[in-house]
Amino acid sequence: MKTTATAIxxxxxxxxxxxxxxxxxxLTPDRLRDIGHAEAPAPVLEVKAGLVTNLMSMR
Incomplete structure (x- = not known):
């Protein structure tokens, strides 16, 4: 009985x-914001300052 109740x-x-x-x-993003639900996390590309300079100097 206990197992059945747990399964249900x-x-x-x-x-x-x-x-x-x-x-x-x-739901649309506007409606999600209205109900206070966070939007799905989107991938973010983070580029630090000076990265391109460092990469060019390594060339």
Whole structure:
């Protein structure tokens, strides 16, 4: 009984998580900001000052 109850609770939790993710995936960036949800992290390229100079001097 205990194992069955645990499995059912895990299934319900998983279903709620999936439905929330689907709902959030369908929102526009403006609506995400309205509800206070952070936008998905985007890859960022960081170039430090003087990097090109250093690379050219290594040539």
């Amino acid at each position: 609770a895990a299934l319900k939790t998983w279903q709620r998580t999936v439905s929330r993710r689907r709902a959030i995936a369908g």
